[in-house]
Amino acid sequence: MGLRTFIEGWPVYRQLTGTDPLGRGAAAKSDGSRALTARTDTADSMARSVCPYCAVGCGQRVFVKDGQVSQIEGDPDSPISRGRLCPKGAASKSLVTSPLRQTTVRYRRPYSTQWEDLELDTALDMIADRMLAAREQTWEDVDTQGRPLNRTLGFSSLGGATLDNEENYLIKKLFTAMGALQIENQARI
Amino acid sequence: MAEAHPVGFQWVMEAKRRGAKVFHVDPRFTRTSAVADSYLPIRAGTDIALLGGVVRYILDNELDFREYVLSYTNAATIVSEEFSDTEDGDGFFSGFDPETGTYVQDSWQYEGNEGSSGSGHTAKERDSASGLEHESHGAQVDGDTPRDETLQHPRCVYQILKRHFARYTPEMVERVCGIPQDKFLELAEAWTRNSGRERTGMLIYSVGWTQHSVGVQYIRTGAIIQLLLGNMGRPGGGVMALRGHASIQGSTDIPTLFNLLPGYLPMPHHADHPTFDEWVDSIRHPGQKGFWGNAGSFAASLLKAYWGDAATPENDYCYGYMPRMTGDHGTYQQVLNMIDGKIKGYFLLGQNPAVGSAHGRAQRLGMANLDWLVVRDLFMIESATFWQNGPEVATGEIVPEECRTEVFFLPAASHVEKEGTFTQTQRLLQWREKAVEPPGDARSELWFFYHLGRKLREKLADSPLPRDRALLDLTWDYPTHGPLAEPSAESVLREINGYDVATGRPLSSFAEARADGSTAIGCWIYTGVYADGVNQAARRKSRHEQDWVAAEWGWAWPANRRILYNRASADPDGNPWSERKRYVWWDAEKGEWTGYDVPDFEKTKPPSYRPPPGASGTEGIAGDDPFIMQGDGKGWLYAPSGVLDGPLPTHYEPVESPVRNPLYGQQANPTRKMYAHPVNSVNPSPPEQHSQVFPYVFTVSRLTEHHTAGAMSRTVSPLAELQPEMFVEVSPELAVERGLAHLGWAHLVSGRAVIEAKVLVTDRLTPLRVEDRLIHQVWLPYHFGFEGLVTGDSANDLFGISLDPNVLIQESKVGTCDVRPGRRPTGPALLDLVADYQRRAGINPGHNAPAVTTDSEGKEQGAS
Numbered sequence A: 001m002g003l004r005t006f007i008e009g010w011p012v013y014r015q016l017t018g019t020d021p022l023g024r025g026a027a028a029k030s031d032g033s034r035a036l037t038a039r040t041d042t043a044d045s046m047a048r049s050v051c052p053y054c055a056v057g058c059g060q061r062v063f064v065k066d067g068q069v070s071q072i073e074g075d076p077d078s079p080i081s082r083g084r085l086c087p088k089g090a091a092s093k094s095l096v097t098s099p100l101r102q103t104t105v106r107y108r109r110p111y112s113t114q115w116e117d118l119e120l121d122t123a124l125d126m127i128a129d130r131m132l133a134a135r136e137q138t139w140e141d142v143d144t145q146g147r148p149l150n151r152t153l154g155f156s157s158l159g160g161a162t163l164d165n166e167e168n169y170l171i172k173k174l175f176t177a178m179g180a181l182q183i184e185n186q187a188r189i
Numbered sequence B: 001m002a003e004a005h006p007v008g009f010q011w012v013m014e015a016k017r018r019g020a021k022v023f024h025v026d027p028r029f030t031r032t033s034a035v036a037d038s039y040l041p042i043r044a045g046t047d048i049a050l051l052g053g054v055v056r057y058i059l060d061n062e063l064d065f066r067e068y069v070l071s072y073t074n075a076a077t078i079v080s081e082e083f084s085d086t087e088d089g090d091g092f093f094s095g096f097d098p099e100t101g102t103y104v105q106d107s108w109q110y111e112g113n114e115g116s117s118g119s120g121h122t123a124k125e126r127d128s129a130s131g132l133e134h135e136s137h138g139a140q141v142d143g144d145t146p147r148d149e150t151l152q153h154p155r156c157v158y159q160i161l162k163r164h165f166a167r168y169t170p171e172m173v174e175r176v177c178g179i180p181q182d183k184f185l186e187l188a189e190a191w192t193r194n195s196g197r198e199r200t201g202m203l204i205y206s207v208g209w210t211q212h213s214v215g216v217q218y219i220r221t222g223a224i225i226q227l228l229l230g231n232m233g234r235p236g237g238g239v240m241a242l243r244g245h246a247s248i249q250g251s252t253d254i255p256t257l258f259n260l261l262p263g264y265l266p267m268p269h270h271a272d273h274p275t276f277d278e279w280v281d282s283i284r285h286p287g288q289k290g291f292w293g294n295a296g297s298f299a300a301s302l303l304k305a306y307w308g309d310a311a312t313p314e315n316d317y318c319y320g321y322m323p324r325m326t327g328d329h330g331t332y333q334q335v336l337n338m339i340d341g342k343i344k345g346y347f348l349l350g351q352n353p354a355v356g357s358a359h360g361r362a363q364r365l366g367m368a369n370l371d372w373l374v375v376r377d378l379f380m381i382e383s384a385t386f387w388q389n390g391p392e393v394a395t396g397e398i399v400p401e402e403c404r405t406e407v408f409f410l411p412a413a414s415h416v417e418k419e420g421t422f423t424q425t426q427r428l429l430q431w432r433e434k435a436v437e438p439p440g441d442a443r444s445e446l447w448f449f450y451h452l453g454r455k456l457r458e459k460l461a462d463s464p465l466p467r468d469r470a471l472l473d474l475t476w477d478y479p480t481h482g483p484l485a486e487p488s489a490e491s492v493l494r495e496i497n498g499y500d501v502a503t504g505r506p507l508s509s510f511a512e513a514r515a516d517g518s519t520a521i522g523c524w525i526y527t528g529v530y531a532d533g534v535n536q537a538a539r540r541k542s543r544h545e546q547d548w549v550a551a552e553w554g555w556a557w558p559a560n561r562r563i564l565y566n567r568a569s570a571d572p573d574g575n576p577w578s579e580r581k582r583y584v585w586w587d588a589e590k591g592e593w594t595g596y597d598v599p600d601f602e603k604t605k606p607p608s609y610r611p612p613p614g615a616s617g618t619e620g621i622a623g624d625d626p627f628i629m630q631g632d633g634k635g636w637l638y639a640p641s642g643v644l645d646g647p648l649p650t651h652y653e654p655v656e657s658p659v660r661n662p663l664y665g666q667q668a669n670p671t672r673k674m675y676a677h678p679v680n681s682v683n684p685s686p687p688e689q690h691s692q693v694f695p696y697v698f699t700v701s702r703l704t705e706h707h708t709a710g711a712m713s714r715t716v717s718p719l720a721e722l723q724p725e726m727f728v729e730v731s732p733e734l735a736v737e738r739g740l741a742h743l744g745w746a747h748l749v750s751g752r753a754v755i756e757a758k759v760l761v762t763d764r765l766t767p768l769r770v771e772d773r774l775i776h777q778v779w780l781p782y783h784f785g786f787e788g789l790v791t792g793d794s795a796n797d798l799f800g801i802s803l804d805p806n807v808l809i810q811e812s813k814v815g816t817c818d819v820r821p822g823r824r825p826t827g828p829a830l831l832d833l834v835a836d837y838q839r840r841a842g843i844n845p846g847h848n849a850p851a852v853t854t855d856s857e858g859k860e861q862g863a864s
């Protein structure tokens, strides 16, 4: 190693002579860190998204590699968040890739002490049947004075506030058409 | 805010860097207090006394922005002779009906309008949470009202306000809130000094204000201050609700709420809205000024979006299909009905009431008494496993082999596995692109409900029953794509935006809505989000490439307007109040309103416009009436109707309080919604006996590292690691008083439950001197439950169920409890401990605490 290379190897030299006078970027890099590439550079695609936690609505960039989420970062273009994410937003990748996520339908029979597996389509069918039965058993056409009620109070729903507007729209539309009034949301809480 | 909305808080720090003074009012010293200029500890549940003190300070020192107040608010309007104030009624306004615990509002009206309160008796309004309808418009009021521009008339709003708050002195603030007078005066002085032509101040609140039995009135008090100081409709001003969830604003706008339809249209009530016309008239109030005159178009267009070709002018757009409310169908009433076996099925869609709702035990007992439960979530949450792992299994109240609830757990798609819009806290819609496919059986709610609806319609296809027509005639033909047959979220957004029925052309503005069936609109306040067939919510023009208003980032309702009522940013003549605060103004040359934002006013209506006599609807709004959704075009310092617990905010004690109300004989909000149910109870408060059994105040809030009921954070390892344990913060003084050891255990007892937590002794909490006694407050995070990577007892278990009368939101920011050292008992011994406390406190479950408390003892104190 020549003297010149030796001196140039000093971070403080690079800091004083290079483009990084504060020594926070290129000047501070070691050979090891120089050899690293960011996951954001090697991603196959990037989706513009929004943090799913609080209502500040920080912009997120979701990077995808080989069909998997490889990184989620703050969106520097956002006038709301200017690229920042708080601990929760920054943990979004861990949220969507958490090993605790349930990825199959689970079913608990009445009086059972355990879960069982169930096909998604079967579950959907069973749920539809139960809704129709509950509606049938509790349907109210009119009140005591003959005024229309057109409703069932036989089942209810409570939604979280990470539902998309489009989802809320379909939920309300379907429930209303079924005469199901008892629909609520975190927005009440 | 630094704690719960950290990235939003960067703007507070930005303002501080530019010289703003930051005040933080909180029962507990937090990360926000640490960087504030001044921290004011407050007794939980006393904010109206503090804010009322500010109102008095403004009025007494004549510090209101007089020109703004005179022109833009109802300060000069004269109120009925029949009105009497809480100052004269020991905590009651005129019109209280003790039978129902609600008000008849006739006497609150403006002079000459006594008969037109519209609502009249408000018992029904309370049950249907009708206050919520006013999220986008004011309540009914006649346009022509007598005024006294000198503000001297004894019954003008200005004078009424002055008398109402006269006793909210700095001494009283100290007595009620425990805030030292000099701290209070520093706040009042800074707030008022930072308002006027050249400066504006902003008020930010969160559920620390809404989750109270007087929550709506907290916000009203804040709004009164902001109107008096001229801080509404101007840049850097306003009252901003910092909402807690990614699209909770969206869940209110396109409500999955029992009492609302999209765009704040009311759900029909069986008695009030038997016909389409009666329903529409109840919204538009014929004869009233303002933009709600077009309600018929919004209503017809919604029904047209729902029922398409089947909806015609001849059949009132299928109005007959709509289900009708008969009373309170809210989430807490539902849970009590579940316990009583009246409800068979329950859907939980990304929601975890076993941890997140007040009175966790009632929630879990309700779920254990269903025929079936569908849980859709990312994780196996407490509300799916209550039958297996819940605290009631430990106490023997739920026995798995005897619990009949059939549970379906269906995995949900995450926010990166589907596309759609969130509406964030400033009414801004932001479209999310889909990054990856959901894993395994995980699906979006869009998928679930679309395909569920498809199946239901197939099953009923041959039904001859009239009641099935609504489902069969429903427009339900969204295109699907991809291997999972995912419905197109854009096609749903297009329907929400609305379209011309004949051509399918997306509408650009809700002004295009028609009542003749030619337009279909899913949510009229969102019209424009799909203008020109372009998804405006997907716009992502970098902040570096546009001005500070950033109008090309996402899309805000209504009409991409970023500040509501921004006509008020100009003076009555249409000129900016000052160069510094220039925002929207009248361009006389071009004859139109212009500025940095979309003007919230008819574009070419000049400031000089005066309505012809008797004009109603938009025609009735004068050129200097900025509050165009209000019936009189004015900002309401005094609310003659629409707010069910009073035209003005009044300090009431929380439902559970160790303190007798120092201001009135009436202890707590007399109109609060109570539930006499065997599972529910309220800890006694003065003047009732035995309040000393629960001597301490507890309050709950968030930690930065966790999210609400914990389903999205206790399951995520980096977050779980950062906050691994349930804990309770106590002051060193209380630790000594109760023998609590730092990092040891304590348990907390209320009339509903006992929970345990690790003890954190810290001077972040300080005992407050209130009415010559020391009040100890403890603080708890409410994120913990029994599933996930980190577990702990749930703070919400401690609460009972008492609701704000306007919106039926529960009081879950303040309650009373006892604090004891050591771990809680387990098994049946736990129930015995709660029962023992109930006995000692004289709690009689199933009976309400008295709503009216102006006894003789109260009178004495109230008069002091």
Ligand code: SF4
Pocket: A051, A052, A053, A054, A055, A056, A057, A058, A081, A084, A085, A086, A087, A088, A089, A090, B004, B005, B006, B007, B008
């Ligand atoms: S990153 Fe933090 S502050 Fe931003 S939206 Fe997400 S939770 Fe809220």
